[in-house]
Amino acid sequence: MTQLGLFAGGHLAVDRSFATAHRVRLDDTSWIEHVPGWLSGSDDLFAALLADAGWEQRDRWMINRVVREPRLTAEYTDLVDAPHPFLHTVTSALSDHYGVPYDGLWMNYYRDHRDSTGWHGDWPTCKRDICTVPVLSLGAARRFLIRPRDGGRSIGFTPASGDLIVMGGRCQRDWRHSVPKQATPAGPRISVNFSSRLQATPL
Ligand SMILES: O=C(O)CCC(=O)C(=O)O
Numbered sequence: 001m002t003q004l005g006l007f008a009g010g011h012l013a014v015d016r017s018f019a020t021a022h023r024v025r026l027d028d029t030s031w032i033e034h035v036p037g038w039l040s041g042s043d044d045l046f047a048a049l050l051a052d053a054g055w056e057q058r059d060r061w062m063i064n065r066v067v068r069e070p071r072l073t074a075e076y077t078d079l080v081d082a083p084h085p086f087l088h089t090v091t092s093a094l095s096d097h098y099g100v101p102y103d104g105l106w107m108n109y110y111r112d113h114r115d116s117t118g119w120h121g122d123w124p125t126c127k128r129d130i131c132t133v134p135v136l137s138l139g140a141a142r143r144f145l146i147r148p149r150d151g152g153r154s155i156g157f158t159p160a161s162g163d164l165i166v167m168g169g170r171c172q173r174d175w176r177h178s179v180p181k182q183a184t185p186a187g188p189r190i191s192v193n194f195s196s197r198l199q200a201t202p203l
């Protein structure tokens with residue numbers, strides 16, 4: 001672990017060696033990677049983002065009615081506006097390791113076990129066949145599922161606070177992912193999704 005910053009008494013660091021990374025091959029062209037314990041000091045980052053990010057309740061049209069999204073969202077299309085300085089360190093470590101120039105953030109705040117994200121592929125942040133999408137988990141552990149686009153068995157992960165889940169290859173084309181609601185109570189969770197203008201631009 002390299003120590004990269006001290007904020008609000010907390011020791012924040014990322015593992016630039018990605019020593020704990022475990023890659024699962026989904027099919028010939030898609031993969032998903034779990035990196036347990038990648039960020040240390042995650043509770044401090046969680047608390048700071050909860051307090052300082054610009055959380056919004058979004059509504060969306062579903063066929064003919066407006067549906068309130070079951071989570072809050074904070075979007076930073078330009079990394080310079082990131083609500084915490086350590087997010088710059090996190091982003092540069094991810095860009096160096098995965099070879100993608102990440103330059104934006106998309107964050108979800110799941111207030112409790114009733115909040116969720118339905119099955120989807122990332123759009124409009126991934127307009128290329130091949131995209132690498134890192135998602136950093138902070139706070140409560142929740143299930144993260146991925147399944148083939150046309151249906152089939154899902155593969156599940158339970159990223160803990162500080163864990164990274166990375167979707168790669170054709171995941172956003174051929175697979176769908178979700179964070180389901182759950183029956184058992186869970187505390188709040190934030191996910192930080194990293195985006196890149198490059199990947200958002202079709203080839
Ligand atoms: O919260 C997560 O772990 C995933 C969120 C997600 O897939 C998204 O916002 O596109």
Ligand SMILES: [Fe+2]
Pocket residue numbers: 120121122177
């Ligand atoms: Fe997503």
